[in-house]
Every structure is written in C-alpha cells, then in structure tokens.
Amino acid sequence: MSITKRYLKSKPICKTKFTISSSEAGDAEKAFLSGDFNGWDISSLPMQKLKNGDFTITIDLDCGREYHFKYLMDGIKWQNDPDADDYRPSPYLDSDNCIVIIDRS
Template sequence: MIQTTYFKTKKVCKVKFSFNGALAEKVELFGLNNDWQTPVVMTRKKDGSFAAEVSLPNNSKQEFRYLINGTDWVNEPDTEQSWNEYGTTNSVINL
C-alpha cells in the first residue's frame, strides 16, 4: 500500500510504502529516483508488515520493486505497471 503526503511549501512528496509479507524476513525497496543499486530497507512493524517513508520529488514518475528475503522481486499490486529491460514489470507511481 502507498500513501502520499504533499506539502504546499516543499517540492517533495512524502511517500509511505507498506508491504504485508507474512513469510518475509527482510523487505527492501529498489528503484526510487532510478537508483537500482541502493535499497531502502523497510522496517518490520509489530503486526508483521514492513514500512518505509521516503521523500520524492513532486511531478516525478517513480518505478520500483520490492525485494523479499534477498531473492524474490515483487510489485505493488495496486499501481500501474511498466515493462523493464529484463522482460518483467516494475511498479509505477506518478507524483
């Protein structure tokens, strides 16, 4: 799940990413700002879900994927999808 908060005086949007993965031990978020090398490590919450908050530029298109336990790539189901160079899809949010 994704929640966005826009600020009238800032050129960034606060984006909260949530991932519900019952079998996940570690969830990382890749691709924001076109950075596929440096993950955003998501924090496990008491209910077992994972969350991360990131500030991203307004009026930007962000492609991303979740990496579960270092092996399984997963998309956010409630977002637009875009084909990537590997023949799979990335999640897309437009801010």
C-alpha cells in the first residue's frame, strides 16, 4: 500500500493517491476508499482495479488537515494502510482508523 501526495502550487489542495498492491488486496474484486472526507460513505469512492491487480484512486484533499480513512474490500472487510501517517482508535470498529496528514510542504 502507499499514499502519494502532490501539493498544488496554485491552491491549498493536495492530490492524494491511495494504492493497494495486488499482494495486499489478495483475491478482492472491489475496493473502496472511505473516510471523513466523504462522510464514511462506503460506495462513493470506488478504487480502480489495474491489470496487475493493484487498486488505486486519487482524490483532492484540503491542506492543513488530517483525515481518518480505511479501505473496504469487497464490501465486507475493512483494511488499514500500513503506510498511513498515523493511526487513531475508531469509535465504531474494534480497530484503528488510518490517518493521512495533509500539510503544505
């Protein structure tokens, strides 16, 4: 898994790319990105499955904030990103949420 951040010079926005490798995705057919940036909607941010089996999505996030997120695999399994910037306890699941920190570099 990886998170790539590209800060825009003209706006306080960061193009943030989330990737799940094929080895981490296993036999999953679908993956969704869910977090406080989309109201934890479990279907509004489907990740694209690449030919090599990786899943990826790029979204715009406002600078100067940190966001909680998780991946939902095949609509049933929540998965964390080991490359997240931090982790915090989830108030709803018996696990941590991933944190991505978007701070202009």
